[in-house]
Amino acid sequence: MGEIERYDISEEWAHSGIIKAGDFCFLSYCVGNIGGTIEEQINGAFDQMEKRLAMVGLTLESVVQMDCLFRDVWNIPVMEKIIKERFKGKYPVRKSIQTEFAHVGGKEGLQFQADAVAYCG
Numbered sequence: 001m002g003e004i005e006r007y008d009i010s011e012e013w014a015h016s017g018i019i020k021a022g023d024f025c026f027l028s029y030c031v032g033n034i035g036g037t038i039e040e041q042i043n044g045a046f047d048q049m050e051k052r053l054a055m056v057g058l059t060l061e062s063v064v065q066m067d068c069l070f071r072d073v074w075n076i077p078v079m080e081k082i083i084k085e086r087f088k089g090k091y092p093v094r095k096s097i098q099t100e101f102a103h104v105g106g107k108e109g110l111q112f113q114a115d116a117v118a119y120c121g
Contacts, residue, residue, distance in 0.1 A: 007055045018052040023121030025062075027052050030114045038075045041112040042082050053118060061090040062118040069113040073098035079112070092116065 008017025019026045030052070032044020050060055068079060076096050083091060101110040 005056075008052055017048075018055060020056050020120060023119060025053070025056055025058065025118040025120045027114075027116040027118065030116065031110060031112070034110050035108065038072075038078050038111050039082065041110070042075075042079050043086075045112055045114045046082065046086055049114060049116060056120055058118050058120055060087050062120065063087070063090075063092045063116045064119050065117040066092050066094040067115040068094055068096045069099050069101075069115075070096060071099070071101060071107070071111045075112070 002022050005020040006016040007019070009015070010017070015029065017027065017029065027049055030045045030049040031041070032046075032048045033040040034044075036044070046060065049063070053059055053062060068076075070076070070079075073096055079096070101113070
C-alpha cells in the first residue's frame with residue numbers, strides 16, 4: 001500500500017484540504033469570496049481548488065469528479081458557464097446538490113462549495 005499525503009491541513013477545523021492517496025487526490029471544502037455574488041463564489045471555489053491542486057503539481061484539467069453544493073441549485077447555469085471558461089474542455093463528471101450551509105454569515109454568506117477527485121497517477 002502506498003503512502004497517504006495530506007496537504008493544506010487545518011488543526012482548527014480538523015480538516016485536510018487535499019489528500020493524495022495512490023493515483024487520486026481528494027479535495028474538500030473548496031470555497032472562496034464568501035459573501036460575494038454567486039459568480040464570485042464559484043470562481044473563488046475554483047481558485048482555491050487550483051491552489052490546492054498546484055500543491056501536488058496538478059491543474060483543474062486533472063479533476064475527474066466534482067460534487068457541487070449550492071444554497072440555490074437554480075444557479076447551476078452560472079456554474080456551467082464558469083466551468084466552460086476554466087476547465088478548457090476537460091470537464092469532470094459532477095453532481096449538484098442543494099443544501100443549507102452551516103457557516104458564518106448565514107443565508108447571505110456561503111452560497112457554493114465544491115469537493116473534487118483528481119487523477120494524479
